[in-house]
Amino acid sequence: MPTSTSNMDKLEASLLDRSTPLDNRFRTLFTIKGLATSSDDHLARAIQIISKGFSDDSALLKHELAYVLGQLEDVRALPVLRSVLSDLGQEVMVRHEAAEAMGAISCPSSLPILNEYLNDVDVSVRETCQLAIQKIEFDNTQKGKEIRQRNKLAKSENKIGDVEAAFAPIDPAPAMSSSEAALAAAAALEADSKDQDDSSSSSFTLESLPKFRSVYLDPSLSLFERYRAMFSLRNVAHSGGREAAREAVLCLAEGLKDSSALFRHEICFVFGELCHPASIPSMLDVLNDEKEHEMVRHEAAEALGGIVEESSQEGEASKDGFQNVFDSLKRWAEDMECPRVVRESCVVALDEMAYNNDPNQFQRVEV
Ligand SMILES: [Fe+2]
Ligand SMILES: [Fe+2]
Structure with a gap:
């Protein structure tokens, strides 16, 4: 059934309302992302709504907005992504995600701006621009085109x-x-x-x-x-x-x-995709290391949020291991000295754990 505009309006209001708890806003964002695939009108509207979120004060939310824009793979998102990358007032993690999103959209028209920020003051932004340039160049080779075509086809056929x-x-x-x-x-x-x-x-x-x-x-x-x-x-x-x-x-x-924080953060992202119990000890080490880059700790927190209790079937995520994950996430979620982006990631991760496991065991952590 088509979603009415008023539904999209409601989702817009909920996404952009700073008084709404962050975990709810994340869920709203994923709902908008899901709806964007249902028609071109919804896609255009989703890009418009998400683009309005970059004046928020949560770097975590803004980096996720940029990520989602990249995953929507539509050139209409490029103007806002360009403005986020060029805005030195935006947090590094958000600018990094904007550059990466341009790589995901893979339009050669992004090459000039990505080249420009190869000299950025921040090493993670520089490295991301380099990666995005190489991805766009690769995607536009014969081999890259074939791979993208194959992936698109497989996705549409749900293979x-x-x-x-x-x-x-x-x-x-x-x-x-x-x-x-x-x-x-x-x-x-x-x-x-x-x-x-x-x-x-x-x-x-x-x-x-x-x-x-x-x-x-x-x-x-x-x-x-x-x-x-x-x-x-x-x-x-x-x-x-x-x-x-x-x-x-x-x-x-x-x-x-x-030595590259960008490389380390991507490993944690991959662990978040895999949700394998053997990754728990290293993800806990990263999250609990106060000297680690906040972008890396943030990805570790999110990866840990995806671990489900049943993973103990592998014999590695025992009940104790699962409890350790919960305890660490809760510790940093409640620690007001912890960098905000790490703290908020722990809140979102705890919400995901509650969602994936028995919600009765969990209580919302207020921050
Ligand atoms: Fe990232
Ligand atoms: Fe992230």
Whole structure:
């Protein structure tokens, strides 16, 4: 049944009302995102509503608004994203997400502004612009076009078996095949690769994990190639079977020692997608480390919010592990000394836990 304009008006009022609790505003945003896919009118209206939210005082909400605009994959969102990236008054995390969203929309008209901010004062913004440029350039190669076309088709046909399409979000870099990983690693060693295996989704196996690992952990390679290997490892975790999943998650966790906060925050984001119990110890370490970059701690909090109690089937997220997650999230949600974006992420994560588990166990945390 079509959604009436008045429904969209109500959603707009709820999203933009600063007195509404943040977790409710997040749910409203996801409702708007869902409705945007139902018709072009709704899509246009959704972009218009979301664009009005950038004067809010919550960086967490604004970065999510930018993220959603990217995921809607529509060029009508580009003007507001450009203005957010150029606004030095916006928080770094929000500007980063605006640049990443331009990468997701993948229109070559974004290249000039992304090039301009390659010299930004903030390293995470610079790195994001570099990634977005490389993604847009890659997407517009023959191979990139084929991958995007295949993903779009698989998504529209809802082919869950297709690994590259199984994850709905548009990744900031496309996963690489094991043969591409071998080539990248060989190029780093200035040697020829003899690896000739195919580039299909069949390469996301336990056997190909070492190839992805060597690219993923090699600081001499570009962030774009290392991101590609990261998403390949995610695909291994998703589709390579139980043993591969655990190995891939532990391998991904090794990347948390990297010097780039952007790289570390993306690992936490991937853990949020996977919700694998083997990621809990490393995500708790990140969240509880007060010296860690707030953008990374924020993603760790959100990743922990997705962990469900049933994950104890893996034998790793025992009741104790689950309780530790809850206790840490609650601790930082209530700590007024904690950076606001981390605190708010914990509130949203607790809401998600309550939603995914028994709501009777949880009480809203007021901040
Ligand atoms: Fe991000
Ligand atoms: Fe985030």
